Amino acid sequence: xxxxxxxxxxxxxITELLANGKRxxxxxxxxxxxxxxxxxxIERAEGSARVxxxxxxxxxxxxxxxxxxxxxxxxxxxxTVNAELVPLASPDFEPGPPGEDAVELARVVDRGIRESKAIxxxxxxxxxxxxxxxxxxxxxxxxxxxxxxxASALAALAxxxxxxxxxxxxxxxxxxxxxxxxxxxxxDYPIAVTFAKIGDKIIMDTEIDEEQVMDARLTxxxxxxxxxxxxxxxxGSGYFxxxxxxxxxxxxxxxxxxxxxxxxKS
Amino acid sequence: xxxxxxxxxxxxxxxSNKKPETLIDKKGIRxxxxxxxxxxxxxxxxxxxxxxxxxxxxxxxxxxxxxxVYGPKEAHPRHIAQQDRAxxxxxxxxxxxxxxxxxxxxxxxxxxELSKVIREALEPAVFLEYFPKTSIQVYIEILQADGGxxxxxxxxxxxxxxxxxxxxxDLVVACAAGKADGKIVVDLMDTEDKVGDADVPVAYMPxxxxxxxxxxxxxxxxDEFAKAINMAIDGCKQLYAQQKEALKSKYVVEEVEEE
Numbered sequence: 001x002x003x004x005x006x007x008x009x010x011x012x013x014i015t016e017l018l019a020n021g022k023r024x025x026x027x028x029x030x031x032x033x034x035x036x037x038x039x040x041x042i043e044r045a046e047g048s049a050r051v052x053x054x055x056x057x058x059x060x061x062x063x064x065x066x067x068x069x070x071x072x073x074x075x076x077x078x079x080t081v082n083a084e085l086v087p088l089a090s091p092d093f094e095p096g097p098p099g100e101d102a103v104e105l106a107r108v109v110d111r112g113i114r115e116s117k118a119i120x121x122x123x124x125x126x127x128x129x130x131x132x133x134x135x136x137x138x139x140x141x142x143x144x145x146x147x148x149x150x151a152s153a154l155a156a157l158a159x160x161x162x163x164x165x166x167x168x169x170x171x172x173x174x175x176x177x178x179x180x181x182x183x184x185x186x187x188d189y190p191i192a193v194t195f196a197k198i199g200d201k202i203i204m205d206t207e208i209d210e211e212q213v214m215d216a217r218l219t220x221x222x223x224x225x226x227x228x229x230x231x232x233x234x235x236g237s238g239y240f241x242x243x244x245x246x247x248x249x250x251x252x253x254x255x256x257x258x259x260x261x262x263x264x265k266s
Numbered sequence: 267x268x269x270x271x272x273x274x275x276x277x278x279x280x281x282s283n284k285k286p287e288t289l290i291d292k293k294g295i296r297x298x299x300x301x302x303x304x305x306x307x308x309x310x311x312x313x314x315x316x317x318x319x320x321x322x323x324x325x326x327x328x329x330x331x332x333x334x335v336y337g338p339k340e341a342h343p344r345h346i347a348q349q350d351r352a353x354x355x356x357x358x359x360x361x362x363x364x365x366x367x368x369x370x371x372x373x374x375x376x377x378x379e380l381s382k383v384i385r386e387a388l389e390p391a392v393f394l395e396y397f398p399k400t401s402i403q404v405y406i407e408i409l410q411a412d413g414g415x416x417x418x419x420x421x422x423x424x425x426x427x428x429x430x431x432x433x434x435x436d437l438v439v440a441c442a443a444g445k446a447d448g449k450i451v452v453d454l455m456d457t458e459d460k461v462g463d464a465d466v467p468v469a470y471m472p473x474x475x476x477x478x479x480x481x482x483x484x485x486x487x488x489d490e491f492a493k494a495i496n497m498a499i500d501g502c503k504q505l506y507a508q509q510k511e512a513l514k515s516k517y518v519v520e521e522v523e524e525e
Contacts, residue, residue, distance in 0.1 A: 004350045075487045100382045103375050115483045216386075218480065228491050231466070231482035234382070237389035239476035242495060 011198070018201040025207065025249045031252060032205040035262055037154065039162040042128060042240055045162025051155035054207060055091075055145035060137060060155040062184075066175060067134040069125065077124025077132045079111035083139040083152065090144035101259035104234060109139060109153050109231040112221035116190035119160065123185040126170060133165070135184070146207040148217050150259075151233075153192035158263050161186055172255070188263055190229055192221040193257040195248050197238055202248065204255065216240060218263070222256040275454060289446040289458055296325070296446070298455055305453045305501055312423070312429045320430025322512070324422040324473035327455055328412035331419055331425040338400035352397035356385035358419055360408040378415050387440065387469040387479035388422050393433045400431060414442050414454035418490070420469045420479065421505055428513055437509050438478055440469035441501030443494040450493045452501045466491070468498035472506050 017023060027033070033054030039121035042048040047062035067078060082107035085093040098106070113119065123135040137154045137159065196206045196214040206214060215238025221230040228249065233240065240248075286297050294302055306327030314322035318334035325331075339440040341347035346355075358380040364369050373381075399487065404427070417440035424438040444454045447460035459465050464484025470477055479496075486494060 004348065012450040062455055100378050103378045104382055107375060107379050111483050114486065170290070216390075224484070227485050227487050228482060229485055232479055233477070237386065237394065239390045239471070239474070239478045240480070241475045242477060242499060245477060245480065245495065246492055249491060253488060 007212055010209055011187075013214055014210060015201075018198060018203070024209065026256040027205075029201065030204045030255065031220040032096070032255075032259070033207070035154070035259070037158050037262060039158050040209060045159075046165065046233070047161075048157045049155050049158035049162055051151050051158065053145075053147055053151040053154075053205065055143060055202040056147060057141075057143040057153045058148065058151045058155045059142060060152065060159040061140065062159045062264065063138070064163070064165060065134050065136070066126070066131055068130060068136070069128075069132040071129075074129035075125045075240045077119075079119060079121060079137070080134065081106045081113065081115060081137045081139065081156070083109065083141070085141050085148075085247060086146070089141045092199050093144065104149055104232070105141075105152060106139060108149055108219055108221075108230065108232045109156050111232070112190040112192050113154050113160070115136070115229040116188045116221065116223040117225075117257070118157070118186060118188040118190050120185035120187050126175060127173060129168060131173065131175070132193070133162075135163075144208065146209075146211045147194055147205050148193050150154075150205065153190070153221065157191070158167050160184055161263065188223050189260050190221050190223050191259045192219055192230075193255045193259070194219040194252075197240060202244060204251075211235070214238070217221065218245065220248065220252040220256075222252055224260065226253050226257070227236050228252075267464055277497070280505065286457065290449055290451075294449075296451065297457060299322070300453075302449055302451045303497060304352035305499070305504060306373070306455065308508055310425060310469040310508055311424050312512050312516045316492050318426070318430075320426045320428070320432070322420055323396050323428060324425070326411060326414065326418045326453075328420075329415055330410040331415065331422045332407045332409055333419065333422040333461045334400065334407075335426040335432070336405075336444075337402040337430070338397040338432070339403075341399060345474035346401065346429045347399045348496070349395040350398050351391070352402055354385050354389055354392065356381050356388065356403060356404040356406070356423075358384050358406045358408070358416065358473045360411060360415070364408050378421075381385045382418055383479055383481065384416060384423065386425065388423055389436055389514045390476060390478045391424065391434045391436055392427065392472055393435070396433060402427070402430075411456070413459040414438070414467070416479075417467050417469070421509065425509055425512060429516070435440045436473040436476075437506060438469050438471055438472040439502045439506045439509055440467060440479060441498050441505055442451060442500035443493070443501065444485060445490060448495055449488060452497045462495070462523045466494045466498055468495060468502065471503040472503055516519040 217235035320335040420440035469479030
């Protein structure tokens with residue numbers, strides 16, 4: 001945990017720079033760091049991707065197994081997103097069960113995929129009420145230099161698009177694998193963009209120093225039609241005004257389109 | 267804090283939580299008889315728990331929420347203490363009997379997330395810097411749930427914080443808006459939330475035009491979202507008036523004329 005005095009010094013410096021529209025690494029206020037997406041980095045996983053957002057590094061692995069559906073949704077496959085803030089990624093991460101930051105990260109990524117209906121889960125039903133496919137999306141943070149949500153959501157989408165499902169046939173309620181693979185039924189491409197408020201300035205893609213001093217953050221996930229599917233405000237004891245939020249939706253429309261091109265291309 | 271309100275016929279019908287065919291009828295009336303921009307009936311009471319430093323109880327439709335506040339007091343465990351301000355420890359918890367299927371009392375991932383976002387919704391209101399190294403504990407118990415419990419929890423928690431005498435910039439008040447049957451509606455109840463197309467919970471400090479909680483799930487165009495957030499904030503303003511009344515009814519003593 002960085003001491004409050006260090007944070008105060010950093011905040012002063014960052015705020016002074018932002019007053020002139022500048023950031024410590026020379027980026028514009030809504031400019032992202034270099035993004036690198038590498039699909040298929042873990043051969044044992046059905047799907048995977050590594051994403052670098054500047055020095056932030058996240059791997060997402062997708063595993064597929066079978067299970068029973070939820071009783072209230074007998075005809076849909078199951079999506080489970082989990083996030084691990086691996087202790088080697090930051091001095092602030094500790095071993096142990098997921099804390100609230102990891103739970104929030106997982107749930108924000110989950111909500112983006114689920115609410116945009118990115119995966120056609122009904123295609124993953126083998127036998128109604130009895131047997132469906134379960135998609136495990138595991139977010140693994142390997143280096144924390146800020147903006148884990150956007151990096152994780154990008155990596156999750158890239159990993160899902162990279163996922164190969166084995167072909168199968170059903171014999172007596174059991175799945176028998178057949179040779180060959182099919183891609184997952186991906187029908188939408190949700191992209192998350194996160195805004196951070198520092199003083200009265202709003203910036204995007206925060207690096208760790210900016211994240212430590214921010215007053216609040218706001219994540220919006222948009223689908224390929226430019227509709228909002230998920231929002232999460234968090235990250236500090238500050239707030240956004242209504243006008244700031246409505247302005248952010250406009251920027252989110254442009255930014256998500258820009259970022260979507262990077263994933264769909266890869 | 268007794269629930270004395272008689273159940274109307276309409277309400278008894280919706281208790282069966284069956285999936286309705288339509289959420290809004292041709293006249294623009296919702297399944298519980300409300301108009302699109304109408305809030306559920308609300309009852310608030312302050313100072314209901316003798317042991318807590320501050321407390322409040324709220325009923326919003328069939329939601330029943332109880333909040334107790336303890337502190338500011340020495341932070342435990344010690345390492346959570348901040349040198350320059352108080353920390354808020356917030357627990358959002360649903361009683362096992364609060365929903366149709368018994369809910370395990372162990373905290374779910376949803377509970378962990380909600381405890382965090384509710385804490386972050388309350389923090390901007392409290393003068394945390396007045397009480398360094400201390401902790402303010404906010405315990406939110408959902409006794410009965412019917413959609414919009416995080417908002418009901420925030421509205422109640424703000425009252426309990428005020429009741430505990432903790433200095434605040436403003437009350438925090440929360441209300442959701444969303445989309446059901448293609449229309450933007452305010453203060454969604456459980457069925458509307460589950461069957462509807464989107465849910466946008468908003469927490470707000472009216473005097474500061476400050477949105478302190480904002481979440482969304484579903485599918486809204488940016489224009490629909492703008493409409494929803496405006497509607498939610500209007501709902502917040504109505505509830506804010508009731509919050510102030512609830513505080514006054516405990517703390518304002520009417521002058522009695524001397525004989």
